Amino acid sequence: MKQKILRLFLLTFLSIPATAQKRVSVNSPDRRLQVDVIIADSIRFQLAHDSERILSSGAIAMKLGNGKTFGIKSQFKQAKTITVKQDIPAHFYKRNSISDDYSELTLEFKEDFKLIFRLYNEGMAYRFVSTGEKDFIVNEELAAFGFPKDYKAYIPYVKTKETTLEGQYFNSFENTYAYSHLSKMNSGKLAFSPLVVELESGKKVCLAEADLQSYPGMYLFNPTGGTILEANFATYPKSTTQGGHNQLQHIVTSRQPYLAKSKAGTKFPWRIAIVTTSDKALADNDMVYKLAESSRLKDVSWIKPGKVAWEWWNNWGLSKVDFVSGVNTETYKAYIDFAAKNRIEYVILDEGWAVNLKASLFEVVPEINLKELIAYGKTKNVDIILWAGYYAFERDLEKVCKHYSQLGIKGFKIDFMDRDDQDMVDFHYRAAEKAAKYKLLVDFHGTYKPTGLNRTFPNVINYEAVNGLEQMKWTGSEMDMVTYDVTMPFIRMIAGPVDYTQGAMRNATKRSHRGINDEPMSQGTRCRQLAEYVVFESPLNMLCDSPDNYAKEQECTDFISAIPTVWDNTIVLNGEIGQYITTVRKKGSTWYLGALTNWEARKLDLDLSFLGSGDYVAEIFQDGINANRIATDYKKERVAIPADRKLSINMAQGGGFAMKIFKK
Structure with missing residues (x-):
């Protein structure tokens, strides 16, 4: 410094x-x-x-x-x-x-x-x-x-x-x-x-x-x-x-x-x-x-951001398997296989792995063999994060952190705090400190907005406090997520990262969207979901859909899984609250660009002069010609970045645009 x-x-x-x-x-x-x-x-x-x-x-x-x-x-x-x-x-x-x-x-x-x-x-x-x-x-x-x-x-x-x-x-x-x-x-x-x-x-x-x-x-x-x-x-x-x-x-x-x-x-x-x-x-x-207060951690080398294969949003959705999918060892092995195939760092065991109504993280349901899953994940270079209800985590804080760290668990998604009085704010600092002691990541859910704790304890890798994609499981047109998506980055994201949990492969227009718990869908186009991995700041980033749906859409899955989750630099090229936004982020020598619009189809003229000199090419995902009616419609192509660094993009209603830019 x-x-x-x-x-x-x-x-x-x-x-x-x-x-x-x-x-x-x-x-x-x-x-x-x-x-x-x-x-x-x-x-x-x-x-x-x-x-x-x-x-x-x-x-x-x-x-x-x-x-x-x-x-x-x-x-x-x-x-x-x-x-x-x-x-x-x-x-x-x-x-x-x-x-x-x-x-x-x-x-x-x-x-x-x-x-x-x-x-x-x-x-x-x-x-x-x-x-x-x-x-x-x-x-x-x-x-x-x-x-x-x-x-x-x-x-x-x-x-x-x-x-x-x-x-x-x-x-x-x-x-x-x-x-x-x-x-x-x-x-x-x-x-x-x-x-x-x-x-x-x-x-x-x-x-x-x-x-x-x-x-x-x-x-x-x-x-x-x-x-x-x-x-x-x-x-x-x-x-x-x-x-x-x-x-x-x-x-x-x-x-x-x-x-x-x-x-x-x-x-x-x-x-x-x-x-x-x-x-x-x-x-x-x-x-x-x-x-915020500077980091209290002298060593942050053990903290590993990345992506997470997540089961809760897609309701443990697997097909063409010889077991009943759900909260069981076989299902989670399938998610680990999916994560390994796509170079995804983590699998999360969300609510259900611990016995319900016991508020104890030491009572694991009989359908789950946790040690077996941890060992299986290690053979595939995939680590495990556990969901924890607040009271169960708080009551045995040090024991929980020590026990699961020794087992090989890499972090906790702690949920349902739902308060921000002094007592609850103190809990967040205790949880972050104890988790760091045992080299555990923390993803706070059901909690107040970040205020810099992620700087003070960098193992606090993400926060919810956002009206995320989970809302699409139980709401229809009364929930306008498309407009929220181009409003939240200008307001909530000022406070810090968001665990929005994007990545839906079932995509719907304003007319066709409806809430379905077992087979949920997003509002807006497929390219919108891809672009959100660039626009939304999220060091621990979920892939919310099922392995089945990602396998059917391997081209999109490959693009998502390659996107970094932390960055060397970020530039917001343009935007208006509630209308549209274009964000570019750099990792190493590669740039990613994401753009979102509201329910208005939009053309944007972009200035890519931030690239500097050199010849660049781009891998582009853009809304298809029929995306206004069929939200899954998209077009992928490879283009040369013009020497004048001027590029025009088009987005459908509720659409998006995603691009990876790299030198020839």
Whole structure:
């Protein structure tokens, strides 16, 4: 890592009375963003872009259990401003190195806290830091984000029938986006971040958070009907009971009147406002990763990203075999054979391998011989990942990790947390740390969005918190996945990777799609499914369909199985939220390009000048001439990349385009 401190500026004000208003400012390195922090009886900020005010805060503060506060009638001591320019390494990410350039303003107060503002060219972030020597309770955090006009926003409401805020804290963090004016938001509904607000002249602001440690996650809601989004947090659980899905969850039955029990010196989460002038910049933003704590793991050489042959989505779908397919050793050997044939690194044993309703990972169903499967996989160079319900994993955390690591299991897909209060956030860090101790990967499902844990513990290889392809098993046209697919990369993927689980070989148009559990299908074309392996960031990437269907479509299977899951570089060439996106990613000397459109057939003119000099050829998968009616229709061809690096592509309704580019 290289780091150069370019400037250090110190302003000192000793015990200034809180009523004497002070204004301290800091600019982004390119000076297009400026934040003005106003310190009086409360602390507020105003954020401007190109001298246009785009965001104003309410009072930002933390109310503590000892009667003290951070930010209300606080006595200002001094301000420090530094400018930092450095490169940071990234593990198992969309690029292997990140430029981390920012200006940072640190405000110190007599009441044992600091308030830090950090300005990047692409956005602003702030956080509170405790500087005292005693532990304390956080009763409440005040945070409100006010916009100067009644703009429209893309709002991921909590998906639940519960109407109380308490009821909404229990959710899977999966939903599509409502698109409405801020003033028209449902005043009784919580939304989770990231959340994007659409300003004028193409500008957008994305509200998010990073480095969430031992503290509840931030929801956003609009209880007043104006243009202010208020932060909301689940309080600390007082009592819980085992229950929920197959007795694998902790259901909160009562809560404490406070948010968190905090240690002296706590660094609270970053509150982020990403600011862009183009949608494609939203889809290629690194702020959450940059603001997270650096890796705690000295050795990451054992962490192996890759692809997974997955059985749950296709309902263990095998035909032309001499056994009943399902949760049994014979079926999983068939999946291992499929993975080996196609150079797929992992097979997952999803829910069903452990005895149901026991909430124990040490009681394996009699139909599964786990040791035999692990040994068989090793002969085929295929490793195994196990699904685990949260309660079963948590209750025996160290024993589970130690036992299955010794058996040869390589990781866990942990599911059904469905909360982000402090207690549950702490669990994620404990799980990541214990798994790393025993060299195990972790894929968190049924959980809140990533906030940088994948940087702090790079063995946390993937996250769900996405309205993924599993939804297609039980929904029809009422679920518009095609539009979601070209919306989510600009919003949810800002937070980090997604376990969307693409790869369907049964593909349907808007008219022909329907939900079928045993033989599920995707909305949109075959080429859309191929392109999603490039557009969606996913270091541990599922092949969701059955070995039978992949064998019938070997040409597509070969293309999918060769696509890397981590990258040396990523460029978003173009895109508009809810309309289309084109992403290119590089691994070694090879580039992959993926493009998606909504339900509108689309022609895009691409600039491939990123390739530089040299002669390149491309393997192209494009929607067939009849793909508007027959979603499986596609055309594969090999073409030379033009010397002027200009290329036009066409996509059908709900279509996609996938391309592998390499030198002659």
